[in-house]
Amino acid sequence: MPILEGKKNEPLFPTRSSKTSWFRKLAALVGLTIVLCLVGKQAPGATILQQPTLEYLPNIFQNGQLDLCHQEKPLVPQRNSELWSNLSKTFGTEDFKDRAIGWLAGAVKYPTESYDNMDPVGVDPRWDTFGPLQEYLISAFPLVNTKLSLAKINTYGLLYEWTGSDTSLKPIVLAAHQDVVPVLPETVKEWTHPPYSGYFDGTRIWGRGASDDKSGLIGILSAVESMLEKGFEPTRTVVLAFGFDEEAHGHYGAAELAKAMLDVYGGNAFAFIIDEGGGFGEVYGSTIATPSIAEKGYMDLLVEVASPGGHSSVPPKHTSIGMLARVLVELEDHPYPVQITKDHILYRTLQCFAAHSKDLPKDFRKAIKRSASSKKAMKALNDIISQEPRFAASVGTTQALDLINGGVKTNALPERASAVINHRISTLEHVSNVKEHSTKTVKHLADKFNLTFNAFGITLTDPSVPKYGDLSLSVAFGKSDLEPAPITPTEGSNAGPYKLLSSTIRAAYREHRGLGTEVEAGVEEDDDIVVAPGMSTGNTDTKYYWDLTEHILRYNHRNAGTPEAPSTGGVHTVNEYIEVDSFLEMIKFFSMLILNADESTTI
Ligand SMILES: [Zn+2]
Incomplete structure (x- = not known):
């Protein structure tokens, strides 16, 4: 996940430890309680059991x-x-555990850091760290590298094909990234074990990438190598796609892999693509897996103000910096609304919390359940989620003022000032909504300061009237805009891949804990796992893969553990680690998924 896009494995939703603060917040919302009481009177049990008109919840x-x-x-x-x-x-033996630790620790030792704005491969020497990692992968996974065909894409992108016997079946893609977030030199001393040591302390494997995403990369390769050792020959072709700059927007890795896959396999050629994304962990007292079925859109908005320079001793009332500041305040004062609807993916995630999370605060559960048929309950629900930044960010478009620039000298008036505002666009909105919102919000300031106003290439002020300066809005860095990802089908006849994933998650979880994997195994709900559709507020390599399949699944079965005892941590910061038990479970999951996909007649 890109460096600015939040910590992976940190559960997207508040867990049990935050329950107390939830209760406090809820207690403070006396008005909300009253609303819920009223809703209770107006929507008795019989009413809430009316079937809502939700086509996606058949x-x-x-x-x-x-x-x-x-x-x-x-x-x-x-x-x-x-x-x-x-x-x-085999996966349960001490021998295999030692091999798995060695495989992952070995990969962590290569500092394959990717940085924003790197020059192309072959020009920027910082890419050179990937060569030794690839030599390591070839020696560590000899069967993968002899039985599968390999195409190197843009030097370091790895595209393997494990050819199936029935080429009429759509292949599947297992994806991961080889790069890691850089370790800041000044933070090295904060690491308990050096960041590129791959140190194993008896329980955890430590180091940058131990979790994000070398556990995915090595988890997939370990699964395939183990299956090859047992002589498995797939019926359905399996493709492995490993990018090398996911943490730096994927321009050189995933973007090129996507072109290569489109060339070789064609559009919509794959049954599904699975890449990093959601995992599972304790949410409000129950274990919930949240595969991401969508990603928010993205846009960096560049705001520029230009006005005449001159000596600071004879200043105008507003300099470029002053006017820019006013524009930025106006934008911050007009955030995008947080308005959950039944179409939001979060709404569906919340349905699962209401149905299965045993420690969900009572009023929260009530609001979720009743919102299906009551507008008042929906409003109450919206009030609750608006209070919680993670929920709010998941629903609405967000804006964050991240960069600012202007002025060169204290005795010179700044001729130019600029800022960049990062937007994550709601799955129900578009890039055009951000353009429209920002244009409308600041237009009156162009008039107030007598500036020519250019919004996304269109001049909105009368060019024949002389102006004091310019205000312009544009997409930063050439082309940083990205529409929200298409939503992966989860219900109905076209949802085979999501259902296969759900079934596999549940079986892999049970198998790893020695619970019965049979359907009627009598597993207590408290011991079981629930799968809920989730979404990501950041973007992964899959943003380049939309044309390859409708079925993008962002999930790698990484166990986040509980708030009291996390199984992985330090992603994108110091002291990254993964518990070996979690890593072993990932290997099992990938193996089971390959086999289930191989046998499936519904994908
Ligand atoms: Zn990642």
Whole structure:
């Protein structure tokens, strides 16, 4: 995940430890409680059981019972059941654990850092760290590198094909990235174990990339190598796509891999693509996996003000910097609304919390459940999520003023001043909404300061009238805008890949804990895992993969653990680690997913 886009593995939603503060907030919302009481009177139980008109929730009733969060049944490989039980035994041995630790620790030792604004491969020497990593991968995974075909894309992009016997089946893609977020030299002393040591302390593997995303990269390769060792030959082709600059926008890695895959396989050629993204962990007292089925859009807005220079001893009333400051304040004072609707992915995630999270605050649960049929409850729900930055950011378009520049000398009036505002665009909005909102918000200031106003290439003031200076809005850095990702289908006949993923998550989770993987195994809900559609506020390499499949799944079965005992941490900061047990579970998950996809007739 790019460096500015939040910490992965930090659960997107508040967990049990934040429950107390939730209760405090809720207690403070006396008005809200009153609203909920009123809602309670107006929407008795019989009313809330009316089936809402939600086309994407066709399973909302199961056997006459309200089913807010339909769960797929766990699925273990059938045709390959013998292979699976054999693999599963191997994965449980101390020998395999040692190999897995060695594989991941070995990869962590290569400081494959990627930076913003790097020059192309072959020009910028900082790419040279990737060569030794790739030599390591070839020696560590000999079968992968002899049995699969490999194309190197733009030198360091790795595109493997494990050719299946039935080429009429759509291939699947397992993706990960080889690069890591740079370690700031001044923070090295804060690391308990050196960042590129791959140190194993008996429980955890430490180092930059141990979690993000070398656990994904090595998890996939370990799974494939192990399956090759058992002699598995796929029916369905498996493609592995490993970029090398995901943390720096993916221009050289994933963008080029996407072109290569489009050339070789064509558009919409894959049954699904799975890449890093959501994991699972404890949310409000229950274990919930949240595969991301969408990503927000993106735009960096450049605001520039220009006005005549001169000596500071004879200043105008407003300098370029003063006018820019006024424009920025105006934009911050007009944030985008947070308004959850039934179409938001968060709404669906919340349905799962309401149905399954045992420690969800009572009023929150009530608001979620009743919101399906009550506008008042929906408003109450919106009030609750607006108080929580992570929920609010998940629903609405956000803006963050991140860069500012202007002025060169204290005795010279600044001729130019500029700022960049980062936007993450709601999945229900578009780049055009951001352009429209910012244009409307600041237009009156162009008039007030008598500036020519150019918004995204269009001059909105009368060019024949003389002006004092210029105000312009544009997309920063040439082309930094990105529409929200298409939403991966999760319901109906076109949702085979998501359902397969859900079933595999549930089976892999149960298998790893020695719970029954059979559907009717009598697993207590407290011990089980719930799968809820989730979304990401940041972007991954998959932003280049939209044309390759409708079914992009951002999930790698990484266990976030509980707030009291996290299983992974330090992503994008100091002391990154992953517990070996979590890493082993990832390997099992990838193996099971490959086998389940191989056998599937619904993807
Ligand atoms: Zn990542």
